[in-house]
Amino acid sequence: MLLSHLDRCPRTTDVDQVREHLGPMATRERFDRVQELRDEMGGIPVDWSARSLLEGTQDAMRVMAARHPELSRASIRKLGNYFSYGWR
Numbered sequence: 001m002l003l004s005h006l007d008r009c010p011r012t013t014d015v016d017q018v019r020e021h022l023g024p025m026a027t028r029e030r031f032d033r034v035q036e037l038r039d040e041m042g043g044i045p046v047d048w049s050a051r052s053l054l055e056g057t058q059d060a061m062r063v064m065a066a067r068h069p070e071l072s073r074a075s076i077r078k079l080g081n082y083f084s085y086g087w088r
Helices: 015-022 028-042 053-067 073-087
Strands: none
Touching: 028 053, 028 073, 053 073
16 A cells, blocks of 8 residues: 555655655655655645635545546545645
8 A cells, every 4th residue: 555654754855754654665666656646636726716625625636536546545535635734
């Protein structure tokens, strides 16, 4: 499960700091993939003048689920949590 520890992952690009939180299984490839998904979700346009934080997050989660059917519901939720935390 690629995003199983995203909620405990620090908001950083420092691989060593992330590896400290995720353990030795956090390879550079996995880290890069999580970063790509976080960046992609963060780039989803939301009309914040018409959407609440919850609505915008749900919209972004739907977009990511459609783009990435390989991701589990739990992974999409974790991305949503990260997304909403960044916009609050």
